[in-house]
Amino acid sequence: MALTNDQIHGDILEVVLSYxxxxxxxxxxxxxxxxxxxxxxSLRWLNKPKPWLLVHTQSTRSPYEMSTRAYDHRSCAWVEVVNPAAKYVSALxxxxxxxxxxxxxxxxxxxxDALNVAWRHVDAPKVWRTDPIVAHVGGYxxxxxxxxxxxxxxxxxxxxxxxxxTWETCESMPAILKDSSASTWLSIATAAGKLIVTEKLTGATHCFDPETKNWTGPYDLRPDQRVSLSIxxxxxxxxxxxGAIGDIGNIEGIKIWEVNTDNFDYQEIGEMPAGFVKKLKSETFGISSISLCMSGDYAHIYNASEAEEVVVCELDAAAxxxxxxxxxxxxxxxxxNNRMERVVLTSSEVSLAELRRAMGSEKAMFTVKM
Structure with missing residues (x-):
């Protein structure tokens, strides 16, 4: 006998909804x-919301169509996102x-926004750039x-x-970055209200405060001298x-550290099992194009040249x-079709309220692809 809405209630309903x-x-x-x-x-006690990894693609041919699929760690399912607000301007x-x-x-x-469905279109900055670093820090x-x-x-x-x-010009990047001032050579993050910029090959790190408009550093983000790539x-x-350990063409392993943003000391969290390191290697680029995308306690590590496999490090999961x-x-x-598409990854913590807003005001549509 099928259950009606009136018969499904209390703890039973909460358990059903958790799946x-x-x-x-x-x-x-x-x-x-x-x-x-x-x-x-159900969301509070049985199966809490977990971060989403969003994979955005853009065709490299006219009309440069864009699409998004998201991986929801809570249900281990892919979600197709149809976003009418995403319009082509240039390379995504x-x-x-x-x-x-x-x-x-x-x-x-x-x-x-968390789901990348709301877009703002403003005048371009005064200086023309082809490969800048771009970051959202506070209100800037x-x-x-x-x-x-x-x-x-x-x-x-x-x-x-x-x-x-409004746009405003600030103090230029440190002169030492003159030969590596593009996103190709730099890895960035935001923490404590600052933009943190690290040279991938040396670990040399600088910080920019958009409130004071000043740069500080350098700091050394190479805990182990065998680290050849810092992300x-x-x-x-x-x-x-x-950090990728070993010669850039022959990586021996990958380790992960937490960094204190006050003094830039670091504490090792763990080392990636060898089997996962192997999954990240590209036949053409090796592991030199490794990238990191974070939200919540989930660190997504992938090879940007192919992005066929995503390795996840859930921080503080173990006792x-x-x-x-x-x-x-x-x-x-x-x-x-990915050879004819540009692939870009983002990651966010997604709430039920954000989904409602995206479906309502932004008119985005979400379909689960199990």
């Missing part, structure tokens, strides 16, 4: 007051975290370096005040360092600290 993907809890929460309460209780890019942007000579478009968007040869200052820095909708990421002011390792296949990389 549903977060997307499906949006309609469930509006069935009735009792169902809304059960949804809330991301420097870190959940920031997406497109930069043309006339327009700077960016998205900083920082655009630095990556300029063309004909520009006077290859280290130029401009910040966009999101609230005031940083952050979540909730927690700065994480991923007494440390981390727990696992991996999953990138559903987008398996489509067979």
């Amino acid at each position: 549903l993907p977060l997307v499906d809890l949006v309609p469930a929460s509006v069935v009735s007051k009792s169902w809304n309460s059960a949804v809330t209780a 890019r991301s420097s870190h975290s959940n920031l997406l942007y497109m930069l043309s000579p006339t327009t700077f478009s960016f998205s900083i 968007i920082v655009v630095a370096g990556g300029t063309c040869d004909f520009e006077d200052d290859p280290l130029a820095v401009e910040i966009y005040n999101v609230g005031a909708a 940083i990421g952050s979540s909730e002011n927690r700065l994480i360092l991923v 007494g600290g440390g981390c727990e390792w696992r991996s999953f296949k990138n559903a987008v990389a398996g489509d067979g």
